[in-house]
Amino acid sequence: MTKRQEEVLGFIEDFVKERSFAPILQEICDHFGFKSPNAASDHLKALAKKGYVAWSPNSPRSIQLLVRRAGRPGRTDMVTVPLLGRIAAGHPIFALENVEDHLELPRQLFRGRKLFALKVQGDSMTGAGIFEGDLAILAAQPDFENGQIAAVVVDEEATLKRLYRTSRGLRLKAENPAFPDRVVSSEAARSCRLAGILVGTIRRF
Amino acid sequence: MTKRQEEVLGFIEDFVKERSFAPILQEICDHFGFKSPNAASDHLKALAKKGYVAWSPNSPRSIQLLVRRAGRPGRTDMVTVPLLGRIAAGHPIFALENVEDHLELPRQLFRGRKLFALKVQGDSMTGAGIFEGDLAILAAQPDFENGQIAAVVVDEEATLKRLYRTSRGLRLKAENPAFPDRVVSSEAARSCRLAGILVGTIRRF
DNA sequence: TTGAATACTGTAAATGGTTACAGTAGGATC
DNA sequence: GATCCTACTGTAACCATTTACAGTATTCAA
Numbered sequence: 001m002t003k004r005q006e007e008v009l010g011f012i013e014d015f016v017k018e019r020s021f022a023p024i025l026q027e028i029c030d031h032f033g034f035k036s037p038n039a040a041s042d043h044l045k046a047l048a049k050k051g052y053v054a055w056s057p058n059s060p061r062s063i064q065l066l067v068r069r070a071g072r073p074g075r076t077d078m079v080t081v082p083l084l085g086r087i088a089a090g091h092p093i094f095a096l097e098n099v100e101d102h103l104e105l106p107r108q109l110f111r112g113r114k115l116f117a118l119k120v121q122g123d124s125m126t127g128a129g130i131f132e133g134d135l136a137i138l139a140a141q142p143d144f145e146n147g148q149i150a151a152v153v154v155d156e157e158a159t160l161k162r163l164y165r166t167s168r169g170l171r172l173k174a175e176n177p178a179f180p181d182r183v184v185s186s187e188a189a190r191s192c193r194l195a196g197i198l199v200g201t202i203r204r205f
Numbered sequence: 206m207t208k209r210q211e212e213v214l215g216f217i218e219d220f221v222k223e224r225s226f227a228p229i230l231q232e233i234c235d236h237f238g239f240k241s242p243n244a245a246s247d248h249l250k251a252l253a254k255k256g257y258v259a260w261s262p263n264s265p266r267s268i269q270l271l272v273r274r275a276g277r278p279g280r281t282d283m284v285t286v287p288l289l290g291r292i293a294a295g296h297p298i299f300a301l302e303n304v305e306d307h308l309e310l311p312r313q314l315f316r317g318r319k320l321f322a323l324k325v326q327g328d329s330m331t332g333a334g335i336f337e338g339d340l341a342i343l344a345a346q347p348d349f350e351n352g353q354i355a356a357v358v359v360d361e362e363a364t365l366k367r368l369y370r371t372s373r374g375l376r377l378k379a380e381n382p383a384f385p386d387r388v389v390s391s392e393a394a395r396s397c398r399l400a401g402i403l404v405g406t407i408r409r410f
Numbered sequence: 411t412t413g414a415a416t417a418c419t420g421t422a423a424a425t426g427g428t429t430a431c432a433g434t435a436g437g438a439t440c
Numbered sequence: 441g442a443t444c445c446t447a448c449t450g451t452a453a454c455c456a457t458t459t460a461c462a463g464t465a466t467t468c469a470a
Contacts, residue, residue, distance in 0.1 A: 002416070020269050021226055024457065036419050037458075046416080058426060060457055061266035064225050106283075106309045110409060129336045129408065149410065203334065203406045204315060205354065207446070229427060241449050242428070251446080263456060265427050372440075416467075426457075434449075440442090 001050060008032070008043045009052055012063060022055075022063035079107045081137065083117045084158075103135070110199045112139025118151060118158060120201075125149070125160050127175030134203045136160060138196030149198040154184065158195055206255060213237070213248040214257055217268060227260075227268035254348045256317055256402070271318045284312045286342065288322045289363075308340075315404040317344025323356060323363060325406075330354070330365050332380030339408045341365060343401035354403040359389065363400055 001009070011031055015023045023031075028040035044063065047053045056062040083101040103117055120134040128149060130136065136151070144150050144163050151158050152172060161172035161182075169185040170192065184192045206214070216236055220228045228236075233245035249268065252258045261267040288306040308322055325339040333354060335341065341356070349355050349368050356363050357377060366377035366387075374390040375397065389397045 004417070021267050024264075026457075034418075036421090038420085038460095039418055041459075042417070058424095058458060059229075059266070060426080061264070062226050103314075104311045105314075106311075109308070109310075109407075126334070129331070129334050129339075131334045134334075198410050200410055201406075201408045202314070205403050205405055209447070230429095231427075239448075241451090243430090243450090244448050246429075247447070263428060263454095265457080411470100413470085414468090417465085419464080420462085421460105423460075424458085426455105428453105428455085430451105430453075432450090434447100436446085436448105438443100438445080440444105 001047070001052065005043055005046055005050075005052075008040070009047060009065075012053070013065060016065065022061045024060050079105055079115055081105050081115045081117050083119065083135070085119075105137075110137050110139070112141070112197075112199045114140035114196075115199070116140060116196060118160070120160065124174040124176050124179045127177075128162070130160065130175070130201055131203070134201045136198055137200040137202065139199045140196040142194065144194060144197050151195040151198070153193045153195050160198065163194075206252070206257065210248055210251055210255075210257075213245070214252060214270075217258070218270060221270065227266045229265050255350070256344060256346050259318055269318070271316065283309050284320055286310050286320045286322050288324065288340070290324075310342075315342050315344070317346070317402075317404050319345035319401075320404070321345060321401060323365070325365065329379040329381050329384045332382075333367070335365065335380070335406055336408070339406045341403055342405040342407065344404045345401040347399070349399060349402050356400040356403070358398040358400050365403065368399075 008028060011028060012023060015027070025037045025040040025044075028043075029035070029037055032039070034040060044053060044055065048055070052066055054064045054066055081103040082099045083103060085100040105115075116138055118136045118138065120130055120132055120136050123132060130149075138151050146164050148163055149160060150163050151160050152163070154172075159172070161174060164171040164173060166183065169183055172182040172184065174181070213233065216233060217227060220232070230242040230245040230249075233248075234240070234242055237244070239245060249258060249260065253260070257271055259269045259271055286308040288308060290305040310320070321343055323341045323343065325335055325337055325341050328337060335354075343356050351369050353368055354365060355368050356365050357368070357375075359377075364377070366379060369376040369378065371388065374388055377387040377389065379386070
């Protein structure tokens with residue numbers, strides 16, 4: 001592949017990436033300043049001959065890219081956030097068996113380093129604007145500050161609650177009058193692990 | 206989306222999956238046995254109006270799928286979503302002077318193509334779990350379906366409300382008993398523009 | 411130094427594909 | 441009973457896009 005052909009192929013790749021369909025000959029010409037559609041056509045014939053692209057005769061925008069080349073570097077720094085399902089009490093939170101899916105999110109969107117996501121179940125936090133089906137984004141952290149919302153693993157289950165330290169132990173407060181507070185004594189607190197604190201929510205309509 | 210429209214959309218998805226470019230109208234017609242290209246054209250117009258596809262006029266094979274339904278792998282490409290501030294009634298929504306900031310989001314996180322964001326002000330939609338300070342992600346669309354939450358520009362201001370078509374005009378319903386409904390008559394509807402429909406929210410704690 | 415490939419310009423024909431306009435029929439809504 | 445939306449048929453105009461044909465200049469290998 002010549003240098004020029006590589007440039008043309010690169011342009012087509014970029015075009016497809018951005019618009020999700022291939023350019024017409026004229027658009028290739030416009031980009032490079034060619035004054036005849038045959039300039040683009042010639043390049044495509046060469047690329048087809050060498051196996052980089054294919055297209056159907058008489059069909060606009062039918063160019064197919066046949067070779068996947070090294071991807072260009074992305075500008076935004078992304079984090080892959082695991083969407084966790086059931087969190088078993090005995091297992092480490094990030095165990096592979098817990099991972100149901102992955103989200104790719106821009107790193108700077110939410111604060112915190114070790115991020116993970118949970119799908120909200122139940123209505124215990126509706127008072128804080130957190131509803132069933134929301135994605136809760138959490139930062140894995142060993143500690144919390146009074147009044148923060150966090151995911152706590154108690155009895156083999158992860159629940160989202162507002163946390164307070166009290167003289168009698170840990171207080172888990174739901175943001176919904178229908179759900180009573182729950183106090184975990186300091187002794188029992190060993191069977192109760194802080195999974196992470198809430199840094200954000202995402203809801204899709 | 207009607208059953209037939211879903212079938213057409215499904216065919217386009219399959220076609221793109223297999224051949225990596227969109228079909229022409231005639232190919233859609235061939236598949237369904239339509240005898241006029243307008244049959245396919247009509248379906249596409251309906252799908253476009255509802256935000257499922259987009260295409261460029263006079264451009265063969267330029268149909269873009271806007272909603273990711275079946276869990277396609279696809280690498281994460283990003284959209285730059287403008288965070289809009291004050292939306293002046295006379296100006297185009299995307300006017301540069303409106304843009305306060307930009308968000309980089311994974312394209313497949315929210316459906317819709319022309320995305321923009323607004324910072325929620327006020328408590329009129331708390332019943333729908335939308336609170337002051339939330340980022341509302343909206344898709345610019347010319348039309349809506351009954352009951353959808355949308356940003357409407359009335360009197361130089363953008364408000365988020367649930368929309369209904371009624372015999373007397375457009376009904377803007379707040380999701381908070383403290384805020385009364387508002388009905389915009391068909392005549393006054395000219396001074397009231399649909400900016401976009403709500404596709405998601407993001408909250409940062 | 412000849413031939414073959416690359417890298418284009420320029421014009422025009424041919425055709426592929428979209429769109430416009432007109433119309434039919436059924437179902438839903440009010 | 442009027443009106444609107446869906447779901448098509450049919451014809452034809454319009455134009456977008458490809459392709460054919462003819463030609464120039466440069467590079468590179470045999």
